[in-house]
Amino acid sequence: MPFKFKLIVAACENNGIAKNKKLPWTIPSETSYYLRMTGEVKDKTKKNVVIVGRKTFEESPWKPHPDCINFVLSRSGLDVSQYPDTYAFKSLDEAIAKLNDEEFKKEYEDSWVIGGNGVYKEVYGTEHFYRVYFTRVFHPYDCDTFFPKMPETVKLVEDPRVPQGIIEDAGHKYIVHVYENINFKE
Template structure:
């Protein structure tokens, strides 16, 4: 798969019933998972850009409508005036696009120039689903809980994705939740 010779990876934390969000927020707070997310989506390159992330508008707003530090954010919104309304016009670290293809095209171009080999898709539900056909690798944090009243869910992984790495079970003291990090790769993907 990949996109313009750049690996496309997805990263998410999901519950046992695949929930990724509730009321436009994560349904839990696990510090180790947030650290894992930061470590995975940034790569010291010596340059100003250390990561590229693609997300939907709601995901961007769930993060306080601020681009992530050291990363360039591509925000997909159908609202034509979203960049103006959000104060993002002229920003180097955040670009509003109106569809996934534009996000991937611009992100891949930026990745080549910044010597980054991966574009990260970070949510939400619709963006994960649309990007699956381009995705080479998926990094999931499996959180051992069921979220009964969640309203955003991670899609079922296509059968060509196989587990290539898995951490031991971990425990978060504050939330009381168990979790593990699992890496899936599309078979026949480099």
């Protein structure tokens, strides 16, 4: 059975995801949901893998991402030796090879793609693209980085772990939708 890439993102009404390398909003309940989804495992002897581009990793408030194995993609290479459970790869193909390694498979449960824009786009083109966990923030923030258009091969599905309906928190409204790639083969 192939592993599944699950993408997770929060985007505002114009699909913006960042301004000057930072989220343009602070929504505590959405952040808690994001950390729970990316970190939660059924088998407590394992962790989830999060895959992130270099720029997103460098600007993240979490280095490394908590309770996860971190895969950082950097074409020029990156020294991540100071961070526990963190690996650097020069390409998504190298990261996929590690995820397919029989010994490494014993260490992780799920693989989450957490940004940025270029990594999301690249994952869409792989056979491992499974789902997008998409938070829509109801406000058109000024952004300079945007979530790429989803492929036409996705359909709306339900996941009982995802909050339902419109949520209000810290002066913001948002909703979470889950989209599944209809071409993903188990």
